[in-house]
Amino acid sequence: MNTKKKNVLFLTGIVVLFGLLYGAGTQLAEEPVGKSGFDRAPALSEKGEQLAFVHYNEGVSSLYTVDASGGEAEQLLQAKEGKKFEKPVFSPDGRKIAYLRTWRTEGIPYSQLMMYDLERGKNYPVQSSDAYISKAVFAPSGDSMYVAEGAEYDEQPQGDGFYARDYDVYEIDLATEEKEKLTDMGLTSLSSLEVFPEGERLLLAYYKYEEGDMIQIYNKNTGNTENLSASSSYESGAMEGPSYGAPAISPEGDRIAFSDVTRTTDGTYEYEVMSMNMDGMDVKQVTEFYEMTTEPVYFPDGERMLVTVDQNFAGRTEEYEYWSVDLEGNGRDKIEIDIPEEG
Amino acid sequence: MKKLEKHVEQILDHMQSPEEERQDIREELLSHLQDSYTYHKNQGNSGEEAERKALSEFGDPDLIGKGMQESMYPFQRRLLYIIGGATILYGAVFFLFMLVMNGEEFPVWLSIQFLVGSAVVMAGINISSLGRNHWLLNTIVMLSAIWNGFNITIVVYTVGAFVFGFLSILIILTALIFMVRNSYLSSGVAEMSKQERFARKVSYTVNILFGVMIAGAALFIIFGFMVFGGFSWILLVPAGAIVAWLVFFRFQMKWISKSPISAMIGGVFFLMVIVGGPFLIMYVM
Numbered sequence: 001m002n003t004k005k006k007n008v009l010f011l012t013g014i015v016v017l018f019g020l021l022y023g024a025g026t027q028l029a030e031e032p033v034g035k036s037g038f039d040r041a042p043a044l045s046e047k048g049e050q051l052a053f054v055h056y057n058e059g060v061s062s063l064y065t066v067d068a069s070g071g072e073a074e075q076l077l078q079a080k081e082g083k084k085f086e087k088p089v090f091s092p093d094g095r096k097i098a099y100l101r102t103w104r105t106e107g108i109p110y111s112q113l114m115m116y117d118l119e120r121g122k123n124y125p126v127q128s129s130d131a132y133i134s135k136a137v138f139a140p141s142g143d144s145m146y147v148a149e150g151a152e153y154d155e156q157p158q159g160d161g162f163y164a165r166d167y168d169v170y171e172i173d174l175a176t177e178e179k180e181k182l183t184d185m186g187l188t189s190l191s192s193l194e195v196f197p198e199g200e201r202l203l204l205a206y207y208k209y210e211e212g213d214m215i216q217i218y219n220k221n222t223g224n225t226e227n228l229s230a231s232s233s234y235e236s237g238a239m240e241g242p243s244y245g246a247p248a249i250s251p252e253g254d255r256i257a258f259s260d261v262t263r264t265t266d267g268t269y270e271y272e273v274m275s276m277n278m279d280g281m282d283v284k285q286v287t288e289f290y291e292m293t294t295e296p297v298y299f300p301d302g303e304r305m306l307v308t309v310d311q312n313f314a315g316r317t318e319e320y321e322y323w324s325v326d327l328e329g330n331g332r333d334k335i336e337i338d339i340p341e342e343g
Numbered sequence: 344m345k346k347l348e349k350h351v352e353q354i355l356d357h358m359q360s361p362e363e364e365r366q367d368i369r370e371e372l373l374s375h376l377q378d379s380y381t382y383h384k385n386q387g388n389s390g391e392e393a394e395r396k397a398l399s400e401f402g403d404p405d406l407i408g409k410g411m412q413e414s415m416y417p418f419q420r421r422l423l424y425i426i427g428g429a430t431i432l433y434g435a436v437f438f439l440f441m442l443v444m445n446g447e448e449f450p451v452w453l454s455i456q457f458l459v460g461s462a463v464v465m466a467g468i469n470i471s472s473l474g475r476n477h478w479l480l481n482t483i484v485m486l487s488a489i490w491n492g493f494n495i496t497i498v499v500y501t502v503g504a505f506v507f508g509f510l511s512i513l514i515i516l517t518a519l520i521f522m523v524r525n526s527y528l529s530s531g532v533a534e535m536s537k538q539e540r541f542a543r544k545v546s547y548t549v550n551i552l553f554g555v556m557i558a559g560a561a562l563f564i565i566f567g568f569m570v571f572g573g574f575s576w577i578l579l580v581p582a583g584a585i586v587a588w589l590v591f592f593r594f595q596m597k598w599i600s601k602s603p604i605s606a607m608i609g610g611v612f613f614l615m616v617i618v619g620g621p622f623l624i625m626y627v628m
Contacts, residue, residue: 003356006468014431021438025448058415117476267504314502315444 032037034059038320038337040308041246041295043097044068045090048299051306051322052088052097055339061085063099063116068299068324070336076116077123087110087135092142095119098126100133107161108153113145113172126172127179132164134190140199145172146182148190148204169173169193169202169218180219192246197253205247205258212240215247215256228256230276234283237261238269245271254278257286257305259294268314273307273325287325287332303327306335346394347376350404357408359416359474361529372526376401412470416528420467422521423484427463429514430456430487433494433507440503452497456538459490477529478593481522485589488518489558496566519555523547530600539603546603550595550610557588557617584617 003332020055024065042053045068052065055073061084066073079085079101102111112127127133132150139146150164167182167190180200192205202218217226229242232308236242236335238261245259257275262285264270273296276283286305287293292313297306305325312319322335351372355365376397383393401407412420434456442446465471466483474480488600491514498507527540535543561581568578591613598606 003469003471007465010464010468011461014457017431017435018457021435021453022448022450025438025450028442029446029448263453266502266506267499267508268502 017338035317036328037318038308038322040310040318040320041085041087042297042306042308043088043090044299044306045094046092046296046300047094048301050090050094051335051337052090052099053337054085054088054099057339063088063097064096064337064339065118066337072338072340074273075340076118077254080334087098089137091138092140098136098145100136101125104161109162109164111164113147126177127172134164135193137195139171139195141250142174144174146170146193146195146202147172148193150190151186157324165189167206169204171220183218184263194247194249196249197251203247203249203256205244213242214242215258228278228282230274230283234276234280237263243271246295247341248274248298250298251300251302257296257298259296263299265290271313275327286327287323289323299324346398350376350398350401354408354411356471357405358412359419359470359477359480360475361475364452364531365475376573416474416525419521419525419528420470422517422524423463423470423480426484426487426514426518426521427460427465427467429510429517430460430463430491433461433491433510433514437494437498437503437507440507441501443560444502455490456494459487463487477525478596479594480525481587481596484518484521484525484560485554488515488522488555489562489585491515491518492558492562493566496562498605519551522551526551526596529596542603543599546599546607549607550592550599553610554588554592554616557614558585559616561585587617588596588613 035222036058037056039054039056039061042051044051049068051068052063053073054061055064056062060081063085063203064073064074065076076097077085081302083101083103085102086102088097089095095296097116097118099114099116100111101114102109104110109132110129112129112131113133113136114123115126116123126145127321132153133147134150135148137146138144147170148167149170151166151168152164153162154165165188167187168181168185169190171180171182172178173180183201187206188209190204190206192203194203195201196203196217200219200221202220204214204216204218206214206216217230219225219226230236233254234242241261242258243260247256247258249256255275255277257273259271260274261269262272264320269292271292271294272288273286273293274283275286285295287307289309292310293307294310295306295308298304299306303326305327307323309321309323310318311321322337323332324331324335351369354372355369358365358368360368377470379397380393383396384390386393388396434453437456438453441449466480473483491511491526495508495511498504498511501507508517523544527544530543561584564581565578568575595606595610598609
């Protein structure tokens with residue numbers, strides 16, 4: 001076969017192969033539809049009897065409650081088009097659920113603190129819609145809430161809208177709706193906020209440039225902050241570890257659970273839940289899912305922990321499951337939840 | 344007599360020898376054929392019969408051409424088919440992988456991948472025309488290596504990061520081996536001492552590694568800018584560094600064939616200028 005024929009044959013083959021692949025791509029590539037399934041970070045009621053969580057149905061998010069052992073869920077609210085629900089928390093008396101309602105307008109993200117009254121079935125905003133709140137928790141008394149709020153917006157480096165920055169912690173009086181700024185840190189991010197059982201101290205988690213993930217205890221009476229870190233003998237699997245993801249405080253206030261990388265498989269991190277004492281000692285691995293395990297929440301008895309497991313981490317869409325894990329190593333149970341058909 | 348010349352040209356169609364070397368081979372092969380033709384003519388054969396017998400005894404031109412290419416430039420054509428073919432196969436597999444795993448298609452990426460792979464395969468098919476310009480061949484293969492290096496920055500975010508990253512590295516290494524061999528074999532090493540050959544091998548390897556360092560640094564800067572700042576015309580500065588090295592390497596190939604040691608020193612100097620230069624420009628801007 002001469003060179004000319006070889007060239008023609010090769011180029012024809014390449015064009016045909018490209019056409020076949022392109023055709024397969026056009027047929028198989030999925031139209032972007034909204035996600036379906038559970039959202040991460042369910043809330044546990046004060047007595048550990050109920051869960052509040054967000055579930056998506058083709059991109060539409062709804063707020064649900066269910067028995068902590070599982071069963072048929074009850075839909076409380078469904079988000080309107082273009083809005084999403086996130087991060088529900090039970091009030092200490094179990095009568096209300098606070099959550100975040102988020103959306104974007106002209107590239108600007110909004111995250112409004114909302115409240116759902118379980119007894120009256122009423123839903124109302126706690127704050128005006130112009131604030132950006134990344135996390136909200138009840139004070140143990142239930143009279144006020146602590147929120148992590150970004151004061152400013154900045155443009156994304158690649159021009160893809162805006163992001164909130166200059167985060168600080170505020171306290172909102174739920175009776176008067178007055179807001180008081182507690183910290184003056186102006187953080188780039190403030191991903192997590194938890195309250196210690198006695199209500200005087202707050203646990204903050206954020207990322208600091210060139211230092212990695214930080215956890216800090218803030219005493220609202222004295223205004224002092226204290227850094228927390230796992231003992232130097234603890235080896236994280238994260239590149240800039242440890243990664244103190246979604247830290248949670250034990251009912252006694254003597255231990256902290258957090259999510260961190262334990263190993264890397266095929267270039268993907270595997271996260272498990274760890275726990276440690278307040279001095280960073282006695283670091284223990286709590287879970288063993290070999291997946292993305294995060295958002296730990298202690299049950300009130302301190303014997304079990306509620307965790308979120310993503311069975312499809314680094315995949316196309318998240319597949320969150322909720323699990324109850326025995327802290328003494330006596331097994332774990334998947335919380336099976338039935339979502340009722342929408343009428 | 345035209346048939347004899349055509350026979351020789353058919354042999355040369357399989358060879359990447361540069362023009363001067365080509366002329367020598369042409370003359371030598373033609374003289375063998377003419378001798379054979381004269382012999383058969385003197386045996387009482389007609390002109391046409393003598394031509395037919397001379398060609399028949401000489402053998403199949405495709406077979407001879409391939410054999411001569413293989414003896415003078417061993418494995419080079421096969422390496423081009425391997426690099427180009429692997430690049431095309433990689434493109435098809437990764438395209439399908441992303442389609443199945445993520446439901447996403449990347450037709451623009453696939454077309455560039457196929458274009459790069461096809462360019463290398465076609466350089467192999469057209470070795471007699473493209474291959475005689477060894478610098479052009481090196482440029483085509485270097486660009487395919489750079490593109491495969493860029494692919495690592497894409498696959499690293501997928502669940503197949505390890506496998507596809509490893510395959511990219513394999514293709515890049517094969518491309519670099521080809522470049523070193525192509526440069527070395529192009530410099531007329533047959534009549535050299537063992538020591539001289541070694542010096543050239545080292546010099547080509549070191550200078551191509553400098554090119555890899557420049558391309559790697561440029562890709563790193565481009566990737567960083569694309570991730571954190573999006574596209575900007577300033578990206579032409581690191582991209583220009585790659586082009587500058589490719590141009591410089593054209594002269595360096597000649598330099599190495601004259602003085603391998605001083606060419607290495609020149610390579611180091613060029614590396615310092617080209618890597619430091621963009622940083623200096625960006626710092627000033």
